[in-house]
Amino acid sequence: MTDWSRLTHAYGSAEDIPALLERIASDPASEHWNDLWSALCHQGTVYSASFAALPWLVGVASTGNREQAVDALNLAGAIMAGADQPHGAGDVRAKHSADVATLLSLANEHRRTAADRSEYAYLLEDVLSFEGVAGWSQDLAWGLTNEEYEISCPGCAAGLFVVLGERGFFSTSGDYALSDDDVETKPLRPANPVGLTGIGRRLHDVALADGQEEVANMLTYVFGDATCPDCEAQFSVAAQIRAGWPAIRG
Numbered sequence: 006m007t008d009w010s011r012l013t014h015a016y017g018s019a020e021d022i023p024a025l026l027e028r029i030a031s032d033p034a035s036e037h038w039n040d041l042w043s044a045l046c047h048q049g050t051v052y053s054a055s056f057a058a059l060p061w062l063v064g065v066a067s068t069g070n071r072e073q074a075v076d077a078l079n080l081a082g083a084i085m086a087g088a089d090q091p092h093g094a095g096d097v098r099a100k101h102s103a104d105v106a107t108l109l110s111l112a113n114e115h116r117r118t119a120a121d122r123s124e125y126a127y128l129l130e131d132v133l134s135f136e137g138v139a140g141w142s143q144d145l146a147w148g149l150t151n152e153e154y155e156i157s158c159p160g161c162a163a164g165l166f167v168v169l170g171e172r173g174f175f176s177t178s179g180d181y182a183l184s185d186d187d188v189e190t191k192p193l194r195p196a197n198p199v200g201l202t203g204i205g206r207r208l209h210d211v212a213l214a215d216g217q218e219e220v221a222n223m224l225t226y227v228f229g230d231a232t233c234p235d236c237e238a239q240f241s242v243a244a245q246i247r248a249g250w251p252a253i254r255g
Contacts, residue, residue: 012054013093015047019054026061033073042080049143051087053094059084059104066111075124078112082131086142098137109135117215123150125217129208140250141204148246149223156245160238167242169193169226176231191232193242195225205243 012019022044029037045055062084065077085105088097098105112131119125126146134142148154152170157163163178172181174195179188198221201209205228212221228243 007057009054009057012052012057014044014052014054015050016044019044019052019057022054022058026058029065033070033076038076038080042083046080046083046087049083049087051084051090051092053092055084055087055092056094056097056101059101059108063104063107063111066108071115074111075115075128078108078115078131079127081108082112082127082134082142085137086130086134088137089139105135119215119217122217122219125212125215125220126150129211129220138204140247141208144246144250145208148227149220152223154227154242154246156242156249158233158236158238159240159245159248160233161236163233163235165231165233167193167226167231167245169223174226176234178233178235189234191234193226193229193231195222195229198225201225201228 009022010018010020012022014022025037025041025044029041041058045052045058059081062077062081066074066081068074085097085108094100109132112128112135116125116128116132119128123146126149130142130146133145144154148169152168152172154167156165156167158165158178165176165178166181167176168174168181173190174193175190176193177188177190181188181190196205198209205224209221209224209228212218212224226242227246228241230239231242231245232239
């Protein structure tokens, strides 16, 4: 039996978590899930109570309600992505190995039948999180879903947007989304899928195998190259995404 009063979340004592879990069980409204996210994974920060909730999340993820299962997997994935943070819960991967193994199996199962690109991207990110892949388990899905990454130029340190998707595939230092004027852009250069290696090759091949051709195409740009419109420096997009990761995240 978990003594929640001995655990903490974003707002202090976790003694209120059982009541919140009961509310979600009886009324799985989005605001209750938002409250749980806010307490257990506040802006990516996790706490001792976050990992204590994993068995409950496994239970929800194992139900026949796909929407609730995906919600549970996404929260559990975000929690496990913070496993290396100073949360005071000890070696959570060893302590919760059985739960994490179940969550990984369920995430892979739902990933293969994802309803849309956003759901797919977050489930793919969840898989990486449960596997313990640092960095991409926190930064993959947001860019694929919002069709942009914010990075810094390695040459002049300018803040850049790397845009991929419906608006095109380019880099720019201008506020392309809000500006009424044309902003200078430089086209991205996608990687040849045959030449991809490591995590880039794996993600691309998995997306293709799952019938997610749009995601697979976007990944060739994520693991391709870009040019800074300010100083003309050429660089790897993925390398600059990685450059923004705190040391604790690999």
